[in-house]
Structure formats: structure tokens, C-alpha cells
Amino acid sequence: MFKTSAVVAITDEKCVGCQRCVSVCPSDALAMNGRLAVLDEPRCVGCFKCVEACYPYNAISITASPNPTTLTVPEDDYEQPSVDDLCAKARYAPDAMVCLCTGTTAAEIAAAIVDGVHVPEDLALETGVRAKCGMWCLQALCACSTHTAYRWSAPRRTTASIPTAAAPTSASGRFRTRSPTSTPNTGSRKTWPPWKTERS
Ligand code: SF4
Numbered sequence: 001m002f003k004t005s006a007v008v009a010i011t012d013e014k015c016v017g018c019q020r021c022v023s024v025c026p027s028d029a030l031a032m033n034g035r036l037a038v039l040d041e042p043r044c045v046g047c048f049k050c051v052e053a054c055y056p057y058n059a060i061s062i063t064a065s066p067n068p069t070t071l072t073v074p075e076d077d078y079e080q081p082s083v084d085d086l087c088a089k090a091r092y093a094p095d096a097m098v099c100l101c102t103g104t105t106a107a108e109i110a111a112a113i114v115d116g117v118h119v120p121e122d123l124a125l126e127t128g129v130r131a132k133c134g135m136w137c138l139q140a141l142c143a144c145s146t147h148t149a150y151r152w153s154a155p156r157r158t159t160a161s162i163p164t165a166a167a168p169t170s171a172s173g174r175f176r177t178r179s180p181t182s183t184p185n186t187g188s189r190k191t192w193p194p195w196k197t198e199r200s
């Protein structure tokens, strides 16, 4: 969920056509029209990444949004079995917060994907995810999209790609990053990680 409170405006006279703003916009709200950047205002989520990108030229200003909106997926949509199924495949609890900046949950992302969102830019518009740091949510987005008809990125290894049978677990059943059968931790830094050699 992300609440928009402002939109941006471009001053044509100051725009030098560098395209920096276009490349950082998470919701595809900016495009080039010849030498000038143009804004598709309904697609702007008010993240201000373009304002930062245009800092040298100061061609983008912030204005209060005439229609503040909340970007979120209706909670009723979370209840679908297909949403739970997609969350399970991506190894996220449905109520897990996958975006610390916007508070977006795995269920919101899964529900949007199940609803037909099939590009990351539309997911930002639907849920607000990717509208801030765009870093912590990436693994969840990759994990969810890997299990749908759409693939947003080349296959890559994440913790979600380790088969359950192969994932070492602790006595409590929680995922461990280190096997209990690997080099025992004697408390000495010299024994871990194993590829490091001891200093003489
Ligand atoms: S970053 Fe600024 S100067 Fe560059 S294209 Fe966008 S609006 Fe124009």
C-alpha cells in the first residue's frame, strides 16, 4: 500500500533531453517526445525519483496531487486460493511485508499478478511497490514472477530457488544458511568461511 500525495511537473524550457528521469521512473510515467521529457500524470505515483535524477537541471518540480490516492489491492482479492498458492511457491507468507518502504505484503503482489498485472511498472502503479528504494522488494518480485506465465527477469538464484529438500533447516524448522554438517563453528573466525585460509 502506498499513499500518493504529490505529482511532478516538467518545465520544458529547462529540460535538456538527457532521459535520466525516464530511466528511473518505476511506473513508466515518463517518456521522451523528441528532445523533451513528457509526463503521463495518471501513471505518476509521486516517488520523486525523477526529481533527484534531474537535479543538475532542476526541470522537474513537485506539486500537491489534486487526487491523492492509495495504491493497493483490495483485501478481498487476497483470499483467492491462487494468491496463497503463488505466495507458497515464492516461499512467502501472504502477510509478509516484502517492501519495507511502502508496507506492501506478498499477498498484495500475488493478488495483483493473479489479477493480470504482468509488467513491474504496472505493479508499482497497482500496489506502490518499487516506488521507494526499489531494493528490498526485488527478491519477492522475482520470486513471484518466476512462478507465473510472466518472467520479469532472467532466472537467477535466490533463497526461493533452493529446493525444500536441499535447504538445510534448524531443529525449529527454520531455514538455515549454513549446514549443521559443515565445518563446526568453534568460535574462531579462522574456521569460517571455509574458503578462507588461516592466517599464520
Ligand atoms: S532528467 Fe530533467 S533534463 Fe533530463 S530529460 Fe528528464 S526532465 Fe529533461
Ligand code: SF4
Pocket: 007, 008, 024, 025, 026, 027, 028, 029, 030, 039, 043, 044, 045, 046, 047, 048, 049, 050, 051
Ligand atoms: S515522481 Fe516517480 S512516478 Fe512520478 S514521474 Fe517522477 S519518477 Fe515517475
